[in-house]
Amino acid sequence: MSNPQQLRYSKEHEWVSAAEAGVSTVGITSHAADALGDVVYVQLPEVGSTVTAGDTCGELESTKSVSDLYAPVTGEVTEVNQDVVDDPALVNSAPFEGGWLFKVKVSEEPGDLLSADEYASFTGN
């Protein structure tokens, strides 16, 4: 699956959408989902909590391993995707769409987020 052009990407394999009314959506990339294998459990930050760019804010369990989820931006969590908590397989089947993880009111954004093309060369695709 190709990386949508309108998103930006972290080197920890999260994507972040352009802010709408100051709020961005965050998920993990298709590349990351493929590498994890079947995701069976997601632990997301709580609504109202503050996440900090580059820090862990949750975890993703797959058959083989557990991986930390890193916040790609800093801000307050406004919503988490209950659908993905109930059905973590959405992360595999639709990582850029129905498998989004949480929304965040962005207060600060690191300068080193990658474009779709930069992320593609970062992952060697």
Add this chain to the structure above:
Amino acid sequence: MMTPTPAAPRRTALDALHRALGATMTDFAGWDMPLRYGSERDEHNAVRTRAGLFDLSHMGEITVTGPQAGQALDHALVGHISAIAVGRARYTMICQEDGGILDDLIVYRLGESEFVVVANASNAQVVLDAVTARVAGFEADVRDDRDAYALIAVQGPESPAILASLTDADLDGLKYYAGLPGTVAGVPALIARTGYTGEDGFELFVAPADAEKLWQAITEAGSPAGLVPCGLSCRDTLRLEAGMPLYGHELTADLTPFDAGLGRVVKFDKPGDFVGREALRAAADRPVRKLVGLVAEGRRVPRAGYPVVADGKVIGEVTSGAPSPTLGKPIAIAYVDAEHAAPGTEGVGVDIRGTHEPYEVVALPFYKRTR
């Protein structure tokens, strides 16, 4: 002696096929093996309900022949190998002098004076060296047959029908843990009714040059019945649900077969002495730790090495853990001290990265097939 530089991973005879199928590959004991082709959960469920096809060519085959081959293996291994009937197989182990497990094995008796020992890929060299050294005083020859065979497994409830469509061999007469030479899809094969999934199934030992042809024929015959190619990832969850031990996890050189709850493989009453006898005699009387099953009440997955806790104290360690596709919950195999080993023991948990999550102690296996 210089440390040899790690060689590039070895590739099985089916390597090109795996890549054409889009497999995610992984390095396993020095072999480049398919981890999964698509969703490992779908592959797991296919084996439980229909059929799955595995490349297990990394397993290590060692042939022992000669008039004293049986007695030689009685001495080298802990089982009563000379008592295996021709055409039958036995699950057994090879131990150190101190009783520690070097590997778990399946031994097939192909003839009066011919046995094939199948070792785990990670231990094949160790087993080959040990068997070679131990049979030195017997009229027996040891042959490294690791490159002589590709190994293809067909596992799952549909596997007998799939295989029957490709062979004239008497599969109905082939019991669990038996093996006979035959022809499958025109390919000469040792057909064994063995596996590592908890399902009915077959393992086919064939010449590497025939492996692709056989794989394609089984795929063609099995696809209408729902057979899919399966990787090592689902093999691990299948064996875990079936409560089968994996070397390096439940079995190590620091443990005896008795520690692992598998003391039944040690045959003290067989004729002659065998390596490890004395230490194993002592080990039989002191079961210190017990292997149990744990079923999660929550959704976080216990992993190998996580501490098992009760009343804030460490009482054991997880050896294998995974989300169980069949149970729909995380499960684990763990060593625990004897007083916490009874099924239903209250207050047992696993320390999952700092949080104590509650777990139910259950008897193994987690899953047993009904047909």
